[in-house]
Amino acid sequence: MFYVYIIQSINFHKxxxxGFSEDLDERLKEHNSGKSEYTSKFRPWKIIYYxxxxxxxxxxxFxxxxxxxxxxxxxxKRLI
Incomplete structure (x- = not known):
């Protein structure tokens, strides 16, 4: 399966x-561990839509x- 997901920073709500991933759980771990340069500044993250x-x-x-x-x-308007 292929996933399109939206994550939201827990500390910076806006x-x-x-993103896109074939392994959603592993990708969220990467975002929260700082392996992704852009998202490392705003961690931790939570999945709000996939x-x-x-x-x-x-x-x-998509x-x-x-x-x-x-x-x-x-x-x-529709997803979050």
């Missing part, structure tokens, strides 16, 4: 990160959409 896909391209396309201006508006 900080969100959208969606599973059978198709990698569809997952990557991740790209969620990072766009209209995708961020959709996220804020």
């Amino acid at each position: 900080q969100f990160y959208t 969606c599973a896909f059978d198709n990698k391209k569809k997952a990557l396309d 991740e790209k959409y969620l990072k766009s201006a209209s995708g961020i508006a959709f996220r804020n």
Whole structure:
């Protein structure tokens, strides 16, 4: 499975990160351990939304959409 996820900083509530992974649990551990440069500044993180896909391209396309201006508006209105 391929996952698109949104995480939120526990300490900085207005900080969100959208990503893609094949192993959601391991990826969250990486974010919380500081292995990801951008997210290390705002840890710890919690998953607030994820969606599973059978198709990698569809997952990557959805991740790209969620990072766009209209995708961020959709996220804020419908997903979180």
